Amino acid sequence: xxxKKRSVVRFFSVALLLSAFLAPQNVEAxxxxxxxxxxxxxxxxxxxxxxxxxxxxxxxKKIAGLFTMYRDTITGSLQMLISENHLGKDFIHFNQISNGxxxxxxxxxxxxxxxxxxxxxxxxxxxxxxxxxxxxxDPNSAISKSQEANTSEGIMATVKIEAQDEKAxxxxxxxDGLFLKETFSQVKPPRFPGASPMAFSLGNxxxxxxxxxxxxxxxxxxxxxxxYVYSKPSVxxxxxxxxxxxxxxxxKVFHSLIAMPDNDYxxxxxxxxxxxxxxxxxxxxxxxxxxxxxxxxRWNLVKKDPEAAISEPVKPITWWMENSTPVEWRETxxxxxxxxxxxxxxxxxxxxxxxxxxxxDADWDAGDINYNVLRWTSSPNPPFGGYGPSFVNxxxxxxxxxxxxxxxxHFTNRVFYDQLFDLAKADVEFNASEYLQKNTVLxxxxxxxxxxxxxxQAVVEAAGGSDLEMARMKKxxxxxxxxxxxxxxxxxxxxxxxxxxxxxxxxxxxxFIEGKCLTGSVMDYAGxxxxxxxxxxxQYYDTSVGPYDVWAIQFGYTPFTTEGEKVALLNRxxxxxxxxxxxxxxxxxxxxxxxxxxxxxxxxxDQIGYSIDRIKLVDSMMNDxxxxxxxxxxxxxxxxxxxxxxxxQRATAVNIIxxxxxxxxxxxxxxxxxxxxxxxxxxxxxDQKRAMKALTSYAFAPTAFSAPSDLYNDLAMQRRGFxxxxxxxxxKIHQQVLTYQKNVLNHILHYNTLQRITDSELYGNAxxxxxxxxxxxxxxxxxxxxxxxxxxxxxxQIAYTNRLIAMLTGKQNSRYSNNAKSMALYNLKQIxxxxxxxxxxxxxxxxxxxxxxxxxxxxxxx
Numbered sequence: 001x002x003x004k005k006r007s008v009v010r011f012f013s014v015a016l017l018l019s020a021f022l023a024p025q026n027v028e029a030x031x032x033x034x035x036x037x038x039x040x041x042x043x044x045x046x047x048x049x050x051x052x053x054x055x056x057x058x059x060x061k062k063i064a065g066l067f068t069m070y071r072d073t074i075t076g077s078l079q080m081l082i083s084e085n086h087l088g089k090d091f092i093h094f095n096q097i098s099n100g101x102x103x104x105x106x107x108x109x110x111x112x113x114x115x116x117x118x119x120x121x122x123x124x125x126x127x128x129x130x131x132x133x134x135x136x137x138d139p140n141s142a143i144s145k146s147q148e149a150n151t152s153e154g155i156m157a158t159v160k161i162e163a164q165d166e167k168a169x170x171x172x173x174x175x176d177g178l179f180l181k182e183t184f185s186q187v188k189p190p191r192f193p194g195a196s197p198m199a200f201s202l203g204n205x206x207x208x209x210x211x212x213x214x215x216x217x218x219x220x221x222x223x224x225x226x227x228y229v230y231s232k233p234s235v236x237x238x239x240x241x242x243x244x245x246x247x248x249x250x251x252k253v254f255h256s257l258i259a260m261p262d263n264d265y266x267x268x269x270x271x272x273x274x275x276x277x278x279x280x281x282x283x284x285x286x287x288x289x290x291x292x293x294x295x296x297x298r299w300n301l302v303k304k305d306p307e308a309a310i311s312e313p314v315k316p317i318t319w320w321m322e323n324s325t326p327v328e329w330r331e332t333x334x335x336x337x338x339x340x341x342x343x344x345x346x347x348x349x350x351x352x353x354x355x356x357x358x359x360x361d362a363d364w365d366a367g368d369i370n371y372n373v374l375r376w377t378s379s380p381n382p383p384f385g386g387y388g389p390s391f392v393n394x395x396x397x398x399x400x401x402x403x404x405x406x407x408x409x410h411f412t413n414r415v416f417y418d419q420l421f422d423l424a425k426a427d428v429e430f431n432a433s434e435y436l437q438k439n440t441v442l443x444x445x446x447x448x449x450x451x452x453x454x455x456x457q458a459v460v461e462a463a464g465g466s467d468l469e470m471a472r473m474k475k476x477x478x479x480x481x482x483x484x485x486x487x488x489x490x491x492x493x494x495x496x497x498x499x500x501x502x503x504x505x506x507x508x509x510x511x512f513i514e515g516k517c518l519t520g521s522v523m524d525y526a527g528x529x530x531x532x533x534x535x536x537x538x539q540y541y542d543t544s545v546g547p548y549d550v551w552a553i554q555f556g557y558t559p560f561t562t563e564g565e566k567v568a569l570l571n572r573x574x575x576x577x578x579x580x581x582x583x584x585x586x587x588x589x590x591x592x593x594x595x596x597x598x599x600x601x602x603x604x605x606d607q608i609g610y611s612i613d614r615i616k617l618v619d620s621m622m623n624d625x626x627x628x629x630x631x632x633x634x635x636x637x638x639x640x641x642x643x644x645x646x647x648x649q650r651a652t653a654v655n656i657i658x659x660x661x662x663x664x665x666x667x668x669x670x671x672x673x674x675x676x677x678x679x680x681x682x683x684x685x686x687d688q689k690r691a692m693k694a695l696t697s698y699a700f701a702p703t704a705f706s707a708p709s710d711l712y713n714d715l716a717m718q719r720r721g722f723x724x725x726x727x728x729x730x731x732k733i734h735q736q737v738l739t740y741q742k743n744v745l746n747h748i749l750h751y752n753t754l755q756r757i758t759d760s761e762l763y764g765n766a767x768x769x770x771x772x773x774x775x776x777x778x779x780x781x782x783x784x785x786x787x788x789x790x791x792x793x794x795x796x797q798i799a800y801t802n803r804l805i806a807m808l809t810g811k812q813n814s815r816y817s818n819n820a821k822s823m824a825l826y827n828l829k830q831i832x833x834x835x836x837x838x839x840x841x842x843x844x845x846x847x848x849x850x851x852x853x854x855x856x857x858x859x860x861x862x
C-alpha cells in the first residue's frame with residue numbers, strides 16, 4: 001500500500017516537473033503557430049502567381065501552324081495552343097498509316113477515313129467533339145429545330161487548360177494524351193467474332209514506348225506522325241518475317257488536323273446509274289421513299305474561264321511520282337495518269353491532270369497530305385498490287401487529297417495470289433464474302449492483274465514470243481493498273497459490268513481494238529485478252545479510258561448550267577457501252593448477287609463462249625507445259641507455277657459460266673427512260689442450258705481439270721531451309737481439283753440461287769428448278785455411275801451427295817426453300833437407285849459409300 005502511494009507521488013512529481021519544463025516551449029510553439037497562421041491568412045490575397053503560356057513553354061520549341069504546337073526540347077512532351085478562333089468551328093481529322101505490317105491489317109498508305117470535329121471550351125477544359133454528318137435537315141422546315149434529337153456527338157477528349165491569355169484569347173493544353181492514345185481514331189483493328197485464337201494479333205498499347213516522331217505544321221493543316229507500340233509479354237503467333245519481334249509491334253500513323261475548306265464548292269448528289277464513292281446522307285425532312293442526299297466524292301475543279309467550252313482549271317489535280325518509282329516505268333506511269341485528261345476534256349477541262357517528279361532532295365515526305373503521290377513499296381507480304389484511296393470533306397464530298405500505293409511485286413514472278421486462291425496447295429476454299437467484309441476499302445485489281453500477267457507471260461513464252469512482245473504486254477498491264485487506280489482517286493468505284501463492250505471476234509481483231517479500252521471502263525476487273533490463234537494476238541489490256549469512264553467523269557465534273565443538262569447526260573445510261581455494276585452487284589462470291597454480267601475475270605459480251613475458249617487455250621498449253629517450262633539446271637519451281645496458273649484460269653472460267661445458272665439481268669434505268677427495259681430479266685433458257693452444258697464438260701466431266709499424268713511427278717517446290725516442316729511437300733492434286741469443283745457447287749446450290757430460280761419462274765425464267773436439278777444430277781453421275789468411277793469423280797460425287805444431304809439436315813437447312821429440299825431428296829433417291837455395285841473394286845466401294853450416306857440421311861429425315 002505504501003509502495004503504491006510513493007509510486008503515485010513520484011509519478012505526479014515527475015509530471016509536474018515535466019509540465020513546468022515544457023510549458024514555455026508549448027506556449028512558444030503555439031505563439032509561432034498562431035503567428036504563422038496569421039501571416040498565411042494575411043498573405044492569401046496575394047497567393048502564388050499563376051504561370052503564363054510563356055512560362056510553360058519557355059523550354060519548348062514553337063511549331064506554328066493551324067494548331068500551334070510547343071514541344072519540350074528535353075522531354076519531347078507536347079503542348080497545344082487553342083485560340084478563340086478555333087472554338088465552335090468545324091475541322092477535319094484524317095489519318096493514314098505511315099508504316100505498319102500486313103499481319104496486323106495496317107500497312108503503309110492505308111487510309112483511316114476522315115471525320116468532322118469541333119473544338120469546344122467547357123469552363124477550364126477544352127473538348128474535342130466528333131460530329132454526326134449522316135443527316136440533312138432543310139433549314140426552312142420547322143422540324144429542323146429538333147435536328148439534334150436522338151443523335152449523338154462523340155466527345156473524344158477533354159483536356160484541362162494549363163494556362164491562358166485572356167487578352168489574346170489563347171488557351172494552352174497538354175497534347176500528349178490526344179495523340180499518344182487512340183483518341184482520334186482506332187489504330188488497333190478489332191478482333192472479329194469467331195477469329196482463331198492462334199491468329200496474329202497486336203498486344204496492348206504501350207504508353208511508355210509510344211511516341212510522336214515528327215510534327216509538320218502549315219496554315220491549313222497540322223500533321224503529326226505517331227508511332228504506336230503494341231506490346232505483350234508472350235505470343236502464340238509471332239507473325240511473319242516482316243516482324244522483328246511479335247511481342248513489340250510498331251504501327252506508325254499520320255494524323256492530320258485540317259481546316260474546313262473555305263471555297264464555293266458545290267456538292268453533287270449520287271445517282272444509281274453511275275458509280276462514284278459517296279458519303280451517305282439521309283434527308284430527314286424529305287417525304288419521298290428515297291430520301292437520299294448522298295454526296296459524290298470529287299475534286300473541286302473550277303474553270304479559269306467559266307465562259308469557255310474547254311478551259312484549264314484554276315487548280316489542276318497534281319500528281320507527284322515518288323522518287324522510289326522504278327526509273328524504267330516512269331514514262332508509262334505518267335502516260336497512265338494523263339490518259340484521264342481525255343475524259344476531263346469532255347467535261348470541259350483541259351490539262352486537269354498534271355504529273356510531276358518528286359526530287360531526290362525534296363524536303364517533304366510522300367505521306368504529307370499536301371501532296372498527291374504515286375508511291376511504291378516492295379512489301380514482304382503485299383496486301384495489294386495497287387491501291388488508290390482518297391479522303392474527303394465529310395460535309396460536302398469534296399476530295400481533299402489522294403495517294404496511289406503500288407507494289408513492286410507487280411513486276412515479279414512471285415505468286416502472291418496464293419493468299420486468295422491458294423494456287424500452290426489448294427487446301428482451303430476461298431471465302432470471297434469474308435475477304436470483302438474485312439477489306440471493304442481495298443482494291444484487289446492488282447491481284448487479278450498480277451495473275452493475268454503471269455498467265456500471259458506463260459502463254460507468250462510457250463508460244464515462243466519475242467522479248468518485245470513480252471515487254472509490250474507488261475507495259476499495257478502497267479497502263480491499265482495506273483488508269484484503274486487513278487480512277488479511284490477521282491471518285492470512281494468499280495464497274496464490273498463493263499466487260500460486255502466487244503464481241504470475242506472484235507477482241508481478236510488486232511486492227512479493230514488497237515488503242516482502245518477493251519471494256520467499257522478501266523474500272524472493271526477484266527481478264528487478259530489472249531487469242532487462241534497466236535498470230536492474231538492484238539492488245540492484251542486497256543490502253544485508254546473507256547466510254548463509261550468518259551461519261552462518268554462528265555457526270556461528276558461538268559459544271560452544268562441547268563439541271564436538265566445533267567438529267568440528259570444521265571439518261572444515256574441505257575447505251576450498251578455505259579452499263580454499270582459495282583462490287584455490291586458483282587458475283588465473285590457464291591450466292592451474293594444476281595446479274596452474271598457483273599463478274600470479275602470475264603471478258604466480251606459472250607462470257608460463256610469466251611470462257612470456253614480460255615479453257616481450250618489452257619488445255620492446249622497443258623499438254624506442252626512440261627517441255628516449255630522445264631529448263632536444264634533449274635528447279636521445277638517454274639513448271640509448278642505454270643501448272644497452277646493454268647489450272648486457276650480454268651477455275652476462273654467455270655466460275656464465270658456458273659453465274660448464268662439462275663442469273664437475272666438487272667437494268668437500273670429510271671421509269672420511262674428511253675432505251676430502258678424492265679429492272680429484272682432472267683437469263684434466257686438457251687443461255688442457261690449452254691452454261692449447264694459447259695459445266696458438264698469442263699467442271700464435272702471425268703476429265704475436267706486433267707493434265708498429262710507424267711506432269712504430276714514434276715510439281716515440286718524448290719526446297720528452302722525447313723520449308724516443309726508444316727506438312728508434306730507432295731502436290732495435293734485431288735484436293736486442288738475438288739476445291740475448284742466445290743467452288744462451282746457453292747454457287748449453283750446456294751440457297752439464294754435455288755430460291756431465285758424458283759422465284760424468277762414467276763417473271764420469265766424457263767429453266768425451272770426441277771429441270772436444273774435433274775440436269776445437275778446427270779452431269780455429275782451419268783458418265784460413269786454404271787461403270788468405273790475415277791478418283792476425281794468419286795471425290796466430286798461424294799461432295800455433291802453430302803451437299804444434298806446438308807440441304808435437308810445441315811445447319812443451314814432452314815435457309816433452303818421447301819421445293820429446293822424436295823428436289824434434293826428426289827436427287828438423293830435417284831443417286832441411290834443408280835449407285836448399284838458395278839465396275840472395279842474401288843468403284844464398288846465408292847457406290848456402297850454413296851448408298852450408306854443416303855440411307856443414313858433418309859433415316860434421319862424420317
